[in-house]
Amino acid sequence: MDLRALEQEIHVLNQSVRLLQLAEGGFRTSLDSVMLAAACPAKSGDHVLDLGCGVGGASFCLTYRCSDIRLSGVEWQTVYCDLARRNAVLNQVENRCDFICTDIRDFNPSQKPIFDQVIMNPPFRESGDHTPSPDELLAVANGHQDNDLTLEDWIKAGHRLVKNGGGLTIIFPVDGVDRIIRLMGKMFGAIEIIPLWSRAGIEAKRVIIRAIKDRKTPARIHAGLVLHELDGSYTEAADAVLRDGRGLFV
Numbered sequence: 650m651d652l653r654a655l656e657q658e659i660h661v662l663n664q665s666v667r668l669l670q671l672a673e674g675g676f677r678t679s680l681d682s683v684m685l686a687a688a689c690p691a692k693s694g695d696h697v698l699d700l701g702c703g704v705g706g707a708s709f710c711l712t713y714r715c716s717d718i719r720l721s722g723v724e725w726q727t728v729y730c731d732l733a734r735r736n737a738v739l740n741q742v743e744n745r746c747d748f749i750c751t752d753i754r755d756f757n758p759s760q761k762p763i764f765d766q767v768i769m770n771p772p773f774r775e776s777g778d779h780t781p782s783p784d785e786l787l788a789v790a791n792g793h794q795d796n797d798l799t800l801e802d803w804i805k806a807g808h809r810l811v812k813n814g815g816g817l818t819i820i821f822p823v824d825g826v827d828r829i830i831r832l833m834g835k836m837f838g839a840i841e842i843i844p845l846w847s848r849a850g851i852e853a854k855r856v857i858i859r860a861i862k863d864r865k866t867p868a869r870i871h872a873g874l875v876l877h878e879l880d881g882s883y884t885e886a887a888d889a890v891l892r893d894g895r896g897l898f899v
Contacts, residue, residue, distance in 0.1 A: 656732070658739075663892040666709045667739045669732050676729070680876075680891070681855065682706030685770055685820045687890045687897035688843060688857045691715045695765035698723065698810055700753050700803065705733035705746075707768055712742045714894045721764070722748040723756045753806045754798070767811045768818045771803040773825070800825070804832045811862050819858045829858055830868075838864035843898055844873035857897070871898050 657672040661683055668678055686707040691697050695718045699708045702722030712720055720742075724730040730750040737743040749756060807817045817837060821829060823844070830840060837860035844853035853873065874897060876887045889895040 661706070661891075662710060662713055662894045665894065666713050668704055668706055668709065668736055669739065670704050671728070671732075676703050678704065678706035681770055681820050683710050683891055684845060684855070684857065684874075684897065685768055685818065686710035686714065687895065688820070688859060688899065689766055689768050689818045690816055690859065690896075690899040691718050691766050693717050695719070696721070696763060697766045697768065698764040700767060700769040700806060700810075701725075701771060702733055702748065703729045703770075705736045705748070707770065708733065708746065709736060709740045709742065710894065711768070712740070712746065714896060718745070720746045721758075722746070723753055724748065724750060725752045726750075752798070754802055756806070756810070762810055762812045762815070764811050764815060766816045766818065767807045769803055769807060770820050771800055772798075773822055800828060801832050804829065804836070808836045808862060813863050815862050817860050817862070820855060821858065823853050823856050826856055826858065833860055837862055838868075839866035840868040841871060841898070842868065843871045846873055846875045848877050848879065849875050 655672050656669050659668050659670060659678060660666065661668065661678065670678055687710070689697065689711055691711065697711060697718055697720050699720060699722040702708050702724045705722060708720050708722050712718065722733055724733060727750055730748050733748040737746040737748070811817055819829060826842065833840065839861040841859040843857040845855040845857065846853050874886055875884050878884055883891060890897055
């Protein structure tokens, strides 16, 4: 069977970014990927690492907004990593992107941290705390059902790989905020919390957390972003991120 028959091409950022993904099953590129990229405070010349990059949804949204950064992605599922490499070609950024197929705990490109920024969209659940999806790829993406990888492993990998004074940006469900801050401990400071409100007056379900390695600056909470109007359409601020690729509090 031609595996490419199992793929589909989607577009984000007003069709400016092209993404091949599996047509059925597995992890789906979503609003989370776009928001994660928008919140990364990368600047000119930075080298950014996308941990658990999947097919590169966040990676290519970020390289679209920041046209002069270098990006590396780490993904342990071969099918996703292969798609990320092909997506780099589709988006004409293969000369400044590289994707490595390995476990995030094993990735160590240098004896010292080399990345200015690290972004991640970790699995929302850990093995044993939920009923896994019958779709094997989706089950792994949601919670690594056959792997002992934990949220602590993700935070430690980010700390190990980012430079001193470099940034870590995470998107995660709100109910995990306390765990993430606790795990960051003394490794990160200057924590910023950016709630993503589905509608005004409704509790946020997603949050973006940014932090800086080895900083002691106090935490702060941003006003956040309201995604939808009452009629279901995107707010003007959300539309600027989702269609125009504008940065989010950067």
